[in-house]
Amino acid sequence: MISGHPIDVRQRFCTLSFYDNELESNYRSEHNRKTLGQVRVAIIIAAVLYGVFAILDFIVIPDGRWKALLYRFGFVIPILVLGYAATYKNYFKKNMQSLVIPIIYIAGLGIALISYSYQDVRSELHLTGTLLPIFWAFIYSGLRFINAVKVSLALILTYEFIFFGLSSISVEILVIYNFFLLASLIIGVLGGYTIESYFRRDFINEQVINREKQKNEQLLLNILPKNIAEELKTQPGTIAKDYEQITVLFADLVEFSAWSLKNSAHDIVRLLNEIFSMFDGLTDKYNLEKIKTIGDAYMVTNNLRETESSNVESVARFAFDMRRAVDSFNIRNEHNVRLRIGIHTGPAVAGVIGVKKFVYDVWGSTVNVASRMEATCPKNEIQVSEATYELLKDNFIFEDRGKIEMKGHGDLHAFLLKGEKALSS
Numbered sequence: 001m002i003s004g005h006p007i008d009v010r011q012r013f014c015t016l017s018f019y020d021n022e023l024e025s026n027y028r029s030e031h032n033r034k035t036l037g038q039v040r041v042a043i044i045i046a047a048v049l050y051g052v053f054a055i056l057d058f059i060v061i062p063d064g065r066w067k068a069l070l071y072r073f074g075f076v077i078p079i080l081v082l083g084y085a086a087t088y089k090n091y092f093k094k095n096m097q098s099l100v101i102p103i104i105y106i107a108g109l110g111i112a113l114i115s116y117s118y119q120d121v122r123s124e125l126h127l128t129g130t131l132l133p134i135f136w137a138f139i140y141s142g143l144r145f146i147n148a149v150k151v152s153l154a155l156i157l158t159y160e161f162i163f164f165g166l167s168s169i170s171v172e173i174l175v176i177y178n179f180f181l182l183a184s185l186i187i188g189v190l191g192g193y194t195i196e197s198y199f200r201r202d203f204i205n206e207q208v209i210n211r212e213k214q215k216n217e218q219l220l221l222n223i224l225p226k227n228i229a230e231e232l233k234t235q236p237g238t239i240a241k242d243y244e245q246i247t248v249l250f251a252d253l254v255e256f257s258a259w260s261l262k263n264s265a266h267d268i269v270r271l272l273n274e275i276f277s278m279f280d281g282l283t284d285k286y287n288l289e290k291i292k293t294i295g296d297a298y299m300v301t302n303n304l305r306e307t308e309s310s311n312v313e314s315v316a317r318f319a320f321d322m323r324r325a326v327d328s329f330n331i332r333n334e335h336n337v338r339l340r341i342g343i344h345t346g347p348a349v350a351g352v353i354g355v356k357k358f359v360y361d362v363w364g365s366t367v368n369v370a371s372r373m374e375a376t377c378p379k380n381e382i383q384v385s386e387a388t389y390e391l392l393k394d395n396f397i398f399e400d401r402g403k404i405e406m407k408g409h410g411d412l413h414a415f416l417l418k419g420e421k422a423l424s425s
Contacts (some may be wrong), residue, residue: 007020007211008023009204016196030146030203030204032097036093043084043103047080050107051073054068054365057069060118060126071113072307076107086099090187097147101147101150101151105154108134108151108159113162114129115167115382119169119312127163128180131180137192138189138192139195156185174375245346246346247301248300248343248345249343251340251341252339260296274329278325281317286318292359313395317420320382320419323341340377341377341378342371342372343374343385344369344381344384345366345387346369348364349363365409368408369406372412377416378416381416381417383416385413394421397417398416401415
């Protein structure tokens with residue numbers, strides 16, 4: 001069912017999350033799905049860079065490089081490899097955000113430990129490597145903005161502890177380093193905020209487009225059967241299908257013309273809408289296809305849906321329910337509406353003609369006979385042809401009317417459908 005309520009797109013300023021919890025949940029699921037491939041690429045690149053930068057260990061640290069190499073190949077790279085493998089597990093896909101955070105933190109911690117082992121070299125340029133995980137967190141990690149902020153702050157606190165508390169790097173260098181660290185955080189926050197804003201805007205646009213598409217789909221399905229609607233999307237124009245056997249039902253309100261002369265147009269429309277809406281609900285119950293209404297006449301068929309078939313017995317039960325629905329209407333509204341119902345089974349052609357204002361219809365002698373069965377039916381009865389009778393006689397009760405003259409078809413054998421036989425125990 002498509003909701004008619006507008007989408008609540010309000011967002012919290014700091015976290016960018018939607019006030020609508022369901023919308024936020026959908027966004028997070030969609031964001032994880034779309035960025036999963038990006039996360040895998042980011043982890044691979046991080047592992048490769050960790051390995052490539054090992055060249056510096058041999059150039060910058062002639063002695064004692066084993067510690068830096070151990071951090072790279074014994075600690076961080078194995079965790080990155082495990083993290084990459086985990087991306088193919090369902091658990092990772094469902095909890096991607098909470099699992100990417102520790103991966104980035106460990107990558108940043110590794111760089112900090114390697115930099116700590118570099119502290120005796122003359123240049124402190126190695127400190128700039130600790131800025132890379134912050135940019136990674138905000139720009140290419142797949143983390144939502146608020147999570148990138150969390151892991152970046154955790155890394156900064158870790159850096160402060162290692163370099164201010166444990167290292168012998170001069171205070172002047174560390175002050176300069178903190179200026180670059182703060183600038184990196186600000187740039188990351190601005191970039192990450194902007195990127196997620198665009199992601200969320202695109203997500204909302206997709207939601208609006210999908211909602212409108214669903215509305216259009218539903219409108220089309222209210223006019224055409226699903227298989228015909230799908231075919232029209234790719235092949236506009238005449239669509240006609242032959243059906244070896246379908247059952248057509250016509251129902252007509254008795255003496256409606258005389259009643260309509262005594263009432264306003266609004267009253268007429270209101271009455272027809274209420275009655276025909278009840279009939280529409282019954283077509284869904286029995287998997288029947290409403291073809292059209294013509295004034296106070298209502299036409300349905302079976303076996304036009306490719307995915308859901310219905311037999312002639314469904315049409316018979318539908319007819320009984322139509323009468324019960326009208327009886328209920330009469331009680332509620334103090335009316336005395338009565339029906340005539342005609343049913344016939346045979347071959348027919350169904351489809352759509354033209355390219356504008358599509359109308360799905362059924363053609364053939366079967367339709368004409370069903371219409372004649374209705375026109376010659378006694379008030380408040382259900383009249384069926386001999387062809388339909390033969391299909392129903394084992395499970396339903398009939399009254400034989402003999403042959404009746406029907407315009408354009410001569411004398412046809414007709415039967416009144418009276419009820420359904422009780423099931424044998």
